[in-house]
Amino acid sequence: MRETEAVLAAKHAIEICNACRYCEGYCAVFPAMELQRDFTLADMGYLANLCHNCNGCYHACQFAPPHEYGINLPKHFAEVRLESYAQFAWPQPLARAFERNGVVVAAVMALAITFVLLAVTLLVTPDVVFRPHLGPGAFYAVVSWGAMASVAGATLLFSIAALSVGAIRFWCATRSELTGPVTWRAVRRAATDIVTLRYLGGAGEGCNDADASFSLARRHAHHALAGGFALCFAATSVATVFDHFLGWVAPYGWFSLPVVLGTLGGISMITGCAGLMRVKLITDPAPVSRRVLGGDWALLALLLAAAVTGLGVLALRETSAMGVVMALHLGVILALFVLLPYGKFVHGVYRGAALLKAAVERDRHRPVA
């Protein structure tokens, strides 16, 4: 990590925490910290991504502001995380997207929607767009399957490549003499931590949002959002198989597998987004960095838009509005795919990698002193 103000503040705080360790029961950061005595700037990139921003250690800290030590780990770490996203981004010129991420996300979303709408209106006669389509192939009358699959597929592949490069860069930059070979045991442990969101748990109690009381609202909302996202992804995958390999052309009936998965997924995503937005609104601002808020809200807005337009397509698919809603939905999805490596979505990748590193190191070492 570069020697920025945020990284130095985090390092100063962590050196104090390592002498204190009162918060060791809250999350993975403290046990990871306790394996070391001297910290590098790169360690801050690692620990910051290990932090799940539960705010537990802020409210519990006897050295939080106005104490002269001024410890505020969730805030320091949020800023370091943001800087790490930019630093590990690939290709580097696009790292600037993290500077004003809210604006970038909004702009990309607007562009993507315009692009799809333009493409649709230029390639298809308005008459086709605004006519209700019924029966097999209705959607593809508006946007052909080939166009849809190739644009989405190419974007997604590029984004996955960019995310992978980022993950590898993160791993190389933060590996230390403590890190050893990745074992199955560590992978299993990290996977469990990710899937259960163990550390949005503060030792089973939850996060501190509005005040020092514990709440599982954020964990539950995140589960709903991530689960919903997975269901929608599954819906799309199943539909692709139906359509392309089994020759059952969309749209499908209300009780078909893709529609059920997509409906549940969409509702779940909306619930999750709403829950996370609510938590954001009630959270005590003291441990929150304003620098990250734009990107946070942008990703939530994007996911919410994806879910709402997706359900919109479903609800309006037999009406003349389907064409436009469909184009909107595809625009949002395109923006989402484009932005995967250049927005808050990357937190999942780096946090996953950090959890894996923590699992590897915890198996190999004991706390110092």
Place this chain on the structure above:
Amino acid sequence: MIVRDDEPGHNGVMSEIVYDVAVIGGGNAALCAAITAREAGCSVIVLEHAPKAMRGGNSRHTRNLRAMHDAPTSVLTEAYLEDEYWDDLLRVTGGQTDEALARMTIRESQRVIPWMLGHGVRFQPSLTGTLNLSRTNAFFLGGGKALVNAYYLAAARLGIAIRYDSEVLSIDLDDGFARSVTVRSGGADTMIRARTFVASAGGFQANMDMLRASWGEAADNFLIRGTPYAQGTVLNSLLAQGVEAIGDASQFHAVAIDARAPKFDGGIVTRLDCIPFSIVVNRNAQRFYDEGEDVWPKRYAIWGRLVAQQPGQIAWSVFDAKCRALFMPSVYPAYRADTIEGLATQIGLDSAALRQTVDNYNAAVRPGSFNTQVLDDCATEGLAPPKTHWAQRIDTPPYYSYPHRPGITFTYLGVKVDAQARVIMQDGRPAANLFASGEIMAGSILGRGYLAGFGMTIGTVFGRLAGQGAARHARN
């Protein structure tokens, strides 16, 4: 009946409301009393000198509490029975305790953890504690400030009136009967009336004038590990009105902390655990005590006093690269140099004198098998004072040093109480409607020394007793 009286500033007047119970202080002992009294149906007001952000006194710096148990619990391993607990207490106090009160406290400690859990305090699972104390001590998840936060949330939920920035100047006694408290808040003085009062305002360790009275100018070099609000105002007010004192006013618990720590509130992170693996010299570069006398947990509490007795109340530990990783990290970096002379220059000691001290020590070190886990056989021979364990030559650069000053944890002088937490007057009778809990009465049980986690046990046990007693009295 719930009485809420949150409006600030009854300038210089007597408040209209008469609370059932007024609790003075805002740390663990105060909150335990307030919650207990409120749950017994009383209207309760808590008067805390500190602002909200710094509430909770020394309790915000704590990490664990010692509790008796006869079988493993969710937060404690094995068993820790009354007699063993009592033996531990007897050993550290050298007998300066009150057996009946102490045993009552120990037995009551069995009941505190479920009560704490019931009021939102969370503990670490029993096996993860940094210190190997999970048999005797339960560690608070997030430490003492998290505990204090949980109690304040519970208090707010229960409808207890909480006033921050409210310094109690006196508890106004009238022949052993407490009538009101005088509170200074926002520059104005108010009298608050209540039927009963609980004094839980901690010790006087932050009162530099009182420390100077016993220690002279040396006191100016003492650091206070905890809250600056421990001014002893309430304690002095009571002692001046015929309440029986207990404990020696000149005594305090002190450890040798990093000299660069803030004057107040440096808390746990300024502690230095390097002494058993170092030599410790004063500002004349002379050693003054056996650094390896016993394992650190049994010796750390004498070093505050030892350093307090040195010229300028300062000392430096010196060790070499071999020892750097043997103790807990601390906040401030060690001074470091490739030669002893270079180190002496950095820390402002006479380099020839430090060289001489190190040479004498090195020459006296006898070979042995170094082992940090036991009282090993690495000792000096023919050196005064000796180093009787973990003595290794200081010969592997880089060399390191930490500066140490006395860091005061708490004072022993307090008010005497009985087994119902009632404050005892000089004539031996309990005051009618005045109770005390926590540091302000801890001297009744802990006249000397310290047992890790016992401060919070005393505060919780007596806080609950005081709350029960106050409620009983207020309702009659």
